[in-house]
Amino acid sequence: MEIASARVLVVGLGGIGCPAALALAHAGVGTLGLLDDDEVDETNLHRQILFSEADRGKPKVDAGARALRQACARIEVHATRLLPSTWEIVRAYDIVVEGADNLPTKFLAADVARLSARPVVHGAAVAWRGTxxxxxxxxxxxxxxxxEDIPDERAPSCDDAGVMGPVVGVVGALVADRAIRLLRGEGRGSLTTFDGRVGALRxxxxxxxPGCPLCGPTPAITAIDAERYGGPGCASI
Ligand SMILES: [Zn+2]
Incomplete structure (x- = not known):
């Protein structure tokens, strides 16, 4: 698919979604959808590079759209979370870029992409490590x-393990690169890890x-069931 006619949905305008959206906009993506229900918080400004101090308290999607307006021809904003009740937004896009900060949203994005036959790029970062x-x-x-599934035990998230701003920047750029490769029909199944302590990219x-519940030959997941993602509120892990 031509990048200039592609419709890309960025789920989560955090430390990963911001640099990913910026890179995609400057790469010439035709339409960028921004999906997030959060507001700009000054404690995150060091890694959420679309925002400035003047954006504090504003919806991230509005501040992000303003920052990207020069670079991207068409921007669509969705001031919501990706939820079992809102997931059909995905159908309006060619590809999903997911930089969410919680596991229920990541699993929901994975399931929605599969059930909608859309490619998806997942980006994550904790401490010095990105995936x-x-x-x-x-x-x-x-x-x-x-x-395989959302763990019963609470996994370390960037909230409690911390995250290095430059690491999420690298992950965001990689997410954009992988999205463009997928749009070109390349890179399916590519798993990249980045260790910021030693600069190792693999x-x-x-x-x-075998027997994957989502992409296996007899998948157990064939519909979006809200209970699978922590209920309608999609509470953080
Ligand atoms: Zn699978």
């Missing part, structure tokens, strides 16, 4: 090949998990 997974439109290998092909 980027590119999933093709046919759905596999997928996020649930890597992590890309490998993720093997499909």
């Amino acid at each position: 980027v997974l590119a999933v093709g439109a046919d759905g596999g290998p997928c996020y649930r090949c890597l992590f 890309e490998r092909q993720l093997p499909a998990r």
Whole structure:
């Protein structure tokens, strides 16, 4: 697909979504959808590079749209979270870029992309380590090949483990790069890890998990069931 005619949905305008959206806009993506229900907080300004002090308290999607207006021809804003009640927004886009900060949203994005036959790029960062997974439109290998389901135990998140601003910047740029590759029909199943302590970047092909509940030959997940993602409120993990 031509980048200039592509419609890309960025889920989460945090430390990963901001640089990813910026890179995609400057790469010439035709339409950028921004989806986030949060407001700009000054404690996040060091890594959420679309925003400035003047944006404090404003909806991230509005501040982000303003920052990207020069670079991207068409920007659409969705002031909501990706939820079991809002996921059909995804159908209006060609590809999903997911930089959410919580596991229920990441799993929901994975399931929605698969069930909508949309490619998706997942980006995550905790402390010095970043991970980027590119999933093709046919759905596999997928996020649930890597992590089968939301863990019962609370996993460390960037809230409690902290995250290095430059690491999320690298992850955001990689997410944008992988999205463009997927739009060109390349890079399906690419799993990239980045270790900011030593600058090590490693890309490998993720093997499909035999019997994966999402992309396997007899998938257990065939519809969006709100209970699977912590209920309608999609409470953080
Ligand atoms: Zn899978």
